[in-house]
Amino acid sequence: MIMRQPTVAGQFYPLGIKPLKKELSHCFKDLELVSEDAYGIVVPHAGYMFSGPVAAYAYAKLPKADTYVIFGPNHTGYGSAVALSTQSWSTPLGDVQADEKMGEMLAGSIIDMDEVAHMYEHSIEVQLPFLQYRFGNSFKILPICMGLQDIDTAREVGLEVAKAAEKTGKKVVFIASSDFTHYQPHETAKETDMYLIDALVNMDVGEFNRRREELSATACGYGPIVAMYTAAEYMGAKTAELLKYATSGDMTGDYSAVVGYAAIIVK
Structure with missing residues (x-):
């Protein structure tokens, strides 16, 4: 079986099993793991x-699902414009395992089956250890x-x-992988990001996109965010909540040029 090997282990997250589990445990420190009924x-x-x-x-609030659809931006420029991977992924x-059956349902759509786009891309890979930490390997x-x-x-x-998720009859949850403002002073980044997040909390991706264009905001996964919201709303989502916002400056103490990060749940 062809396997998509990790490309950013040892860079974005630890390469060894014990150090990785320790790092994840640190990330979840003081958080209660209680799954909510989220889309x-x-x-x-x-x-x-x-x-x-x-x-x-x-x-920490993510529900257990049969399949997690993970939308991520393409930072590398390789591969198709919208690319689906059907390989198994290793961390x-x-x-x-990939949900190949659901993937096959998307054949002939705007989404291409293309592994090249995923080969060196980190935006989806870094989500997998979080899912594994919560749910083992019993999901696709x-x-x-x-x-x-x-x-x-x-x-x-x-x-x-x-529509493909609906046809499967399975429990499917959608994940959008995106950072927010890049390399701006902390206060500037926070002000920009809160303006964008306000639209997302109000479930208005059209307004989110308008505000992003208005400010030339540098949130890198704006497409994945819109795709996730569209899918979640189709499945019945009505509300969204900002769970946490921080910048890299909050972690490093350097507030001169930060990247913004948000955790949002759609229910």
Whole structure:
């Protein structure tokens, strides 16, 4: 079986099983693991020392599902504009199977089956150890990497995936992998991000996209966020809540040029 090997283990998160479990345990420190009836989450994808404790706020409330669809931005430029992986993915915590049947339902849609886009991309890979920490390896994933992120494409991707999820009859939860403002002073980043997040908490991705364009905001996974919200709303989501916001400055003490991170749950 062809396996997608980890490419950022030892960089974004520890390579060894024990150090990785220790790092994850640190991220979840003082958080109660209580699954809520949620359709999706927004989580960051930086190195665990920077954004892991923020991501943990969302993963602590994530419900157990048969399949997690993970939408991530394409930072590398490789592969198709919207690319689905059907390989199994390996992390130091073990292997996770792809939901190939659900993937096959998307054949002929805007979403291509293409492993090249995923080969060196970190935005989806870094989410897997969080899922494994919570639920072992008893779930499947559907990784979708988005190089094309305009709102029409993102809505179409979200709708196609939601319809496929509905047909499977399985419990499917959607994950959007995105950091927010990049390399701005802390107060500037926070002000920009709260303006964007306000629209997301109000379940208005059109307004989120308008505000992002208005400020030329540098949230890197805006397409995945719109796709996740579209899918979640199709499945019945009505509300969203910001669970945690922080910047890299909160972790490092350097507030001069930070990256913003948010954990949002959609129910």
